[in-house]
Amino acid sequence: MEIITSILAGILFATAVYNLLQKQLLRIIIGTVLLTHGAHIFIFTMGKLKTGQPPVLTEGVTDYTDPLPQALILTSIVISFGVTSLLLVLSYRTAQENNTDNMEQLRGESNE
Template identity: 85%
Template sequence: MEIITSILAGVLFATAIYNILQKQLLRIVIGTALLSHGAHILILTMGRLKTGQPPVLTEGISDYTDPLPQALILTSIVISFGVTSLLLVLAYRTTKENNTDNMEQLRGNENE
């Protein structure tokens, strides 16, 4: 199971890098969102996937799931939601002000 989630994280990282390197502003925002999702899956995989185990240690239980990766992912989800919404608002305002979402035109390289 950990191999499959590692491959999924790699695919998410690859598509995120591809989208971040595009010229359209919306694709860059989608790339950053995919990058954060890949990081979430990677953190979850590094915490070892154990199904059917309780996350808290009580009497009589010797094998348990570590709750720290889940807490880190929950915090990261909230932060990435905030960053993604900020980037969407900035992309919307930039597109409205400049009438384009092409990064080359926004940089002033109109010849390319």
């Protein structure tokens, strides 16, 4: 199971980098979203996937799930949601002001 989630995290990282290198602002934002999702899955995988185990240590329980990766992922989800919202607002404002979402045109480079 950990191998499958590691491969999934790698695929998400690869598609995120591909989207981050695109010219349109929306694809760059999608790349950042995929990058954060890949990081979430990577952190989750590093916490050793144990299904059906309690997240806290109580009496009589010898095998439990580490709650730290879950707490880190929950915090990271909130932060990534805020960053995504900020990026969407900034890209919308940029597209409205400049009438384009092409990064080359926003940098002032000509396409001749």
